Amino acid sequence: MNSLRFPAGLTIAGLLIYLMLIGPFTSFMKNKPLVEKLGYMPSVNVLRSLSGDQKELAGASLVMKVLMYFGGIVGKAQEGRVISEPPDLQGMSRLLHGAVKLDPYNIDAYYFAQSFLTWDARQFKVANALLDYGMKYRTWDWYLPFFAGFNSAYFLKDYAKASEYYKKAGELSGQDLHRSLAGRYMQEAGQTELAIAYLSAIEKGENNPAMKKNYQIRLYAFRELHRIELACDRFRNEQGIMPVSVAQLQQQGYLDPEPVDPYGGRFYIDSSGKVKTTSKFAFATKNK
Amino acid sequence: MITIIQITLKGIFRDRVFQGIMALAVLFLFIPSAASLSMRQVTELSITLSLSLISFILLLLAVFLGSTSLWKDMERRYTFSVLSLPVSRTSYLLGRFFGLALFLLMTSALLGTVAGLVIKVASGIYPPGRPIVWSYLLLAVIFATLKYILLVAAAMLLSTVSTSFFLPVFGTICTFLASGITQQVYEFVHSPASANTISPFLKTVATGVYYILPNLSGFDLKVNAIYSIPPSGYGLGLTLFYFISYTAMLLGGAALLFARREMK
Amino acid sequence: MLALDIQNLGKIFKGKKRQIVDALQGVSLTVPEGEVFGFLGPNGAGKSTTIKCLMGLIRPTTGSANIMGVAAGTEASKRHVGYLPENPAFYDYLSAEEYLSFVGRTFQMQESLLQRRREEALKLLELWDARKRPIRGYSKGMVQRVGLAQVLIHDPSVYILDEPMSGLDPIGRALVKEIILDLKKRGKCVFFSTHITDDVEKVCDRVGILLHGQLKLVERVDTIMTQGIVGYQIRIRNSDGKSVDHQVTKDMLDGFIAGQVASGNEVVLVEPRRKNLEDLFLALVHNGAGSSS
Numbered sequence: 001m002n003s004l005r006f007p008a009g010l011t012i013a014g015l016l017i018y019l020m021l022i023g024p025f026t027s028f029m030k031n032k033p034l035v036e037k038l039g040y041m042p043s044v045n046v047l048r049s050l051s052g053d054q055k056e057l058a059g060a061s062l063v064m065k066v067l068m069y070f071g072g073i074v075g076k077a078q079e080g081r082v083i084s085e086p087p088d089l090q091g092m093s094r095l096l097h098g099a100v101k102l103d104p105y106n107i108d109a110y111y112f113a114q115s116f117l118t119w120d121a122r123q124f125k126v127a128n129a130l131l132d133y134g135m136k137y138r139t140w141d142w143y144l145p146f147f148a149g150f151n152s153a154y155f156l157k158d159y160a161k162a163s164e165y166y167k168k169a170g171e172l173s174g175q176d177l178h179r180s181l182a183g184r185y186m187q188e189a190g191q192t193e194l195a196i197a198y199l200s201a202i203e204k205g206e207n208n209p210a211m212k213k214n215y216q217i218r219l220y221a222f223r224e225l226h227r228i229e230l231a232c233d234r235f236r237n238e239q240g241i242m243p244v245s246v247a248q249l250q251q252q253g254y255l256d257p258e259p260v261d262p263y264g265g266r267f268y269i270d271s272s273g274k275v276k277t278t279s280k281f282a283f284a285t286k287n288k
Numbered sequence: 289m290i291t292i293i294q295i296t297l298k299g300i301f302r303d304r305v306f307q308g309i310m311a312l313a314v315l316f317l318f319i320p321s322a323a324s325l326s327m328r329q330v331t332e333l334s335i336t337l338s339l340s341l342i343s344f345i346l347l348l349l350a351v352f353l354g355s356t357s358l359w360k361d362m363e364r365r366y367t368f369s370v371l372s373l374p375v376s377r378t379s380y381l382l383g384r385f386f387g388l389a390l391f392l393l394m395t396s397a398l399l400g401t402v403a404g405l406v407i408k409v410a411s412g413i414y415p416p417g418r419p420i421v422w423s424y425l426l427l428a429v430i431f432a433t434l435k436y437i438l439l440v441a442a443a444m445l446l447s448t449v450s451t452s453f454f455l456p457v458f459g460t461i462c463t464f465l466a467s468g469i470t471q472q473v474y475e476f477v478h479s480p481a482s483a484n485t486i487s488p489f490l491k492t493v494a495t496g497v498y499y500i501l502p503n504l505s506g507f508d509l510k511v512n513a514i515y516s517i518p519p520s521g522y523g524l525g526l527t528l529f530y531f532i533s534y535t536a537m538l539l540g541g542a543a544l545l546f547a548r549r550e551m552k
Numbered sequence: 553m554l555a556l557d558i559q560n561l562g563k564i565f566k567g568k569k570r571q572i573v574d575a576l577q578g579v580s581l582t583v584p585e586g587e588v589f590g591f592l593g594p595n596g597a598g599k600s601t602t603i604k605c606l607m608g609l610i611r612p613t614t615g616s617a618n619i620m621g622v623a624a625g626t627e628a629s630k631r632h633v634g635y636l637p638e639n640p641a642f643y644d645y646l647s648a649e650e651y652l653s654f655v656g657r658t659f660q661m662q663e664s665l666l667q668r669r670r671e672e673a674l675k676l677l678e679l680w681d682a683r684k685r686p687i688r689g690y691s692k693g694m695v696q697r698v699g700l701a702q703v704l705i706h707d708p709s710v711y712i713l714d715e716p717m718s719g720l721d722p723i724g725r726a727l728v729k730e731i732i733l734d735l736k737k738r739g740k741c742v743f744f745s746t747h748i749t750d751d752v753e754k755v756c757d758r759v760g761i762l763l764h765g766q767l768k769l770v771e772r773v774d775t776i777m778t779q780g781i782v783g784y785q786i787r788i789r790n791s792d793g794k795s796v797d798h799q800v801t802k803d804m805l806d807g808f809i810a811g812q813v814a815s816g817n818e819v820v821l822v823e824p825r826r827k828n829l830e831d832l833f834l835a836l837v838h839n840g841a842g843s844s845s
Contacts, residue, residue: 052468053435053508057340060333064325105515107328107417138515140418143328208327291657295643302645302686364644368637369702372607373658374630551609552565 044101051102059103066092066099067112071210073283089121097130104137112211114147119218120282124155135168142172150198154191192226217262221281224259228267228275231255242273292375292383293390300353300391309395312345316402320410331407331416335425335514338403343432345399346392347464350436353391354443355456357384358546363453367551378543385444385539389437396433400426418516427524428513434531435507439464441538442502448546467504474498502534553621555710555741556583556606560615563601563765575601576765578615583743583758585709588736590752590773591745592829593762594837599745600638602762603714607635619710631659634703638714638745640695644688648679648698651687652705659706666705673701677727692719700728711735713744717751729755749830753777759829761836768836773829780827787821788812795820 051058073087096113099106110131117127131148138144149165152158199222203215228246231254235243246267249255259267265279300306316338323334358381361367371377404425411420442463447456476482477494486494506527512519563576576598583589593599605612608625617624620632642651652673656666674680677697682690687698696719703711716732717725732742732755746752752759753773760770783801786808790796800808809819 048472049465049469052465053343053504053510054340056336056510056514060326060336067325067327103511105332105511105517107332108326111328143417206327208325211327291654295646295654298650299643299645365637365639365641366643368604368609369635369640369642369699371609372630372633372635372637373655374627375658376627548611550611551604 044098047098048102055102056106059099059101059106059109062095062099062102063106063108063112066095067108067208067210070112070116070214071208087116087120089116093117093121093123093126100130100134104134107134107138107141107143110134110138110144111147114151115211115214118151118155122155124151127151128156140172142169145169145172150194154194154198192222192229196222196226218281220262221277221279224261225267225275225277228255228259232269232273232275243269245269246275289375289379289383289386292380293387296357296384296387297391300387305349305353305391306395309345309349309399312341312348313399313402315341316399316406319406320413323410324413329417330414331411331420332514334407334410335403335420336510338406339425339428339432339510339513342396342399342403342429343436346396346432346436347439349392349395350388350439351443351457351460351464353388354440355447355460356453357388358444358447359450359453359456362451362551371551377547381444381448381543381546382539385441385542388440392433392437392440396429400429403429421513421516421518424509424516424519425513427519428509431507431509431524431527434528435504438502438504438507438531438535438538441535441542445538445542445545448542448549463501464504467502470498470501470503471505503530506530553585554582554618555585555587555620556581556589556743557618557621558582558602558606558615559617561602561605561612561617562614563598563605563610564613574765576605576612579762579765579767580615581760581767581770583741585741586736586739587757588732588742588755589744590756590759591743591762592747592749592752592759592833593745594747597762598765599762600714601765603635603712603743603745606712607633632708632710634706634708634711636699636703636711636713636716639718640699642687642695642698642702645686647684647686648674648690648701649683651698652702655702656705661706669705669707673704676704676731677701693721693724696720697724700731704731709740711740711742711744713742715746716744717746717748725751749828749833753829761833763837776829776832777826780829780832781824782827783825785821785823785825786812786819789818789820791816799825 047058048055070087070092093113096109099109100113103109113130114127117123117130128148128151131144131151135141135144135148145165145168149162149169152165153162156162196219199215199219203212203219206212206215228249231249232243235249235252235254243249243254246255246259246269250258261267261277261279263277263279263281263283265277267275267277270276319334319337319341323330323337326333361370361384371380375383404422407420407425439460443456443460446459450456450459473494477486477491482491506523509519511517558579558581561576561579562574565573565575567573579598579602591599591602601610604610606617606619606624607630611625619629622629622632643654646654649670652670653666656670661669671680674683677700679694679697679701682694687695690698696716700713700716703713716728720728729751732744735742736755736757756773758770758772759776761768781802783799784805786798786800788796788798798808805822809822812819
């Protein structure tokens with residue numbers, strides 16, 4: 001029996017130390033800054049060699065990593081906390097570009113990359129270059145030209161290119177909707193409606209809860225914006241002059257209830273009469 | 289040889305290898321929920337995960353069964369009793385090989401069926417962007433199995449010359465890793481961009497290594513199965529004959545070396 | 553026909569660091585059918601090396617061997633042989649019954665015959681109760697008995713047994729001797745190696761003594777027994793009824809008995825005092841050691 005005393009003691013001591021450590025360790029890991037969590041990615045060439053015949057899995061895991069990271073940020077933003085660090089958009093972009101090098105067919109990567117590269121990072125050209133790369137592989141997929149078309153029309157204002165993309169999307173999907181999209185919303189005035197139509201189409205097809213929430217927030221912001229734009233139009237029609245502020249619209253009963261920017265920004269009317277928001281449809285970050 | 293195949297299979301089952309596989313196969317149950325994390329390709333991701341899990345299990349089996357099968361018989365002195373029976377060393381070796389190959393086939397048939405069910409479930413949750421082509425999926429599983437059967441032959445070749453457990457196991461793993469990138473290296477070495485940086489000698493060596501090492505990248509049909517891209521029939525035919533010829537070479541070499549091996 | 557025909561068999565092992573071990577040198581030996589041959593030698597003399605050459609497990613450096621007229625090591629030659637390796641090991645995940653079936657199938661035995669022989673062998677070697685259990689759980693003696701059973705099952709004409717008695721208790725050893733004598737009765741050739749002289753005396757027709765890879769002596773066991781007589785113990789009862797024992801050398805026997813008879817004493821008992829196989833063996837080993845050093 002004596003001989004068992006030492007191993008038993010060792011086990012119990014180990015267990016005690018483990019129990020003492022597990023709490024602090026878990027909370028340390030949980031509160032680790034998000035940037036750190038995204039981690040380091042080895043060069044794509046090294047990764048390609050290491051992943052052997054599992055390139056699709058490696059690609060999917062990179063996408064998952066970015067998605068989890070982004071899901072964490074959206075979660076924190078919704079809790080009303082301002083994000084302590086700006087999301088590592090560059091890192092996310094790097095990981096997703098790596099993912100499509102490993103598996104050029106992975107739609108998740110394109111889909112997600114074009115979403116944050118445009119709205120959050122404002123890297124429209126990078127986004128469309130990535131989509132062009134994807135179109136070489138996913139030759140059957142109308143989503144990629146559909147995304148690229150929207151980016152060209154809404155962000156880049158390159159309507160010729162946009163209609164080219166929409167034409168392609170229309171051909172691939174067999175739906176006239178996409179073909180007519182580019183033509184319908186070429187004017188500045190239609191931009192908000194274009195965005196709402198585009199976002200609600202995507203939001204409906206979204207499966208991932210974090211991403212769906214993300215789109216719902218953005219859609220909400222655009223609907224609020226649209227409400228102000230309509231109020232503006234009514235004001236101009238009835239009074240013959242442009243309103244100077246959102247507050248003016250509210251005071252005179254054109255806008256009720258008060259519009260709320262879910263990104264925490266403030267809506268305003270700029271000198272040219274365009275309705276804008278200070279948040280630019282992205283969550284504020286401290287460093288900004 | 290049939291009797292050797294029989295006892296090889298019996299040995300694998302008695303050693304509870306199958307239970308081990310089943311323990312790993314429990315992971316299949318988590319695939320649908322893991323795949324639902326995907327935004328746009330739930331079904332595609334579930335196919336990726338299923339095929340990767342099958343590959344992983346087959347890789348483990350190929351490396352460990354392939355390299356320990358002969359080694360264990362020599363280490364535990366079974367060879368004295370078995371090779372003195374009227375069984376030629378070649379048919380003993382081939383019996384061992386075909387036993388393992390059969391086991392890999394059985395495993396992948398079973399895991400393939402499970403994977404099919406999992407993918408069916410996942411595609412029910414979220415319909416795929418492109419309809420699943422089940423025959424591509426079947427082809428992907430078959431060619432993955434062939435790939436690992438080839439690896440078994442490589443492991444057996446290594447274990448005929450080795451007196452320890454490490455050379456076959458690590459040699460097989462290295463072969464597997466190298467075989468995945470030889471094509472890339474070959475293409476890089478022969479690309480115009482490398483002409484200035486790579487010496488002609490290195491180029492010759494790399495080309496030589498390319499022809500010696502197995503090139504297993506042709507067996508990878510995962511992309512075709514995941515995204516329903518039709519594989520090239522010509523390529524499949526070539527790969528199949530590549531498998532037959534390369535495995536024959538490995539087994540022939542293994543049989544020659546094994547015949548010369550002394551059972552001290 | 554010669555059951556075993558070994559001609560000039562030699563084996564050199566090349567070890568690591570270019571070490572060369574001359575394990576076997578020019579061994580020539582023939583064993584006819586129906587003979588029990590004891591292969592005697594100390595540990596490391598080359599007994600197992602010889603046997604492994606016969607079974608094709610290692611390739612001889614020089615010379616050749618035939619079994620029943622067929623070149624040793626070939627599949628055809630192995631059909632004639634039942635081989636028991638030294639300290640045998642068998643697929644331990646199989647039961648004794650399954651292993652015997654496996655052996656029988658490699659000899660392409662008919663299933664009904666196989667079943668009958670399997671039962672006989674298992675019962676003979678007292679493995680019947682354990683036959684369904686995997687060999688993994690067997691004791692050393694039981695594994696040795698499985699080894700004997702797998703030798704007997706296909707009823708070959710030549711039995712090559714490497715240390716068949718090792719690992720067995722006295723009951724098991726007696727059983728093995730009985731089996732060998734029974735095989736001899738049935739006209740089978742048994743070639744077995746041992747380092748125990750007593751085993752050879754009891755069952756062998758001939759004995760070969762191997763030392764340092766060289767065959768030193770091949771002789772009939774009964775010849776050794778007669779040649780080995782070095783003297784006699786003679787009990788004499790003299791006229792007043794008292795018994796006295798005398799030690800007499802071999803060449804003085806006739807004269808001694810004649811003298812006693814002449815003096816009216818009665819010869820009650822004449823018992824040969826012999827130098828046994830063990831003495832011969834030890835003498836050879838010491839000589840060999842002396843000459844080689």
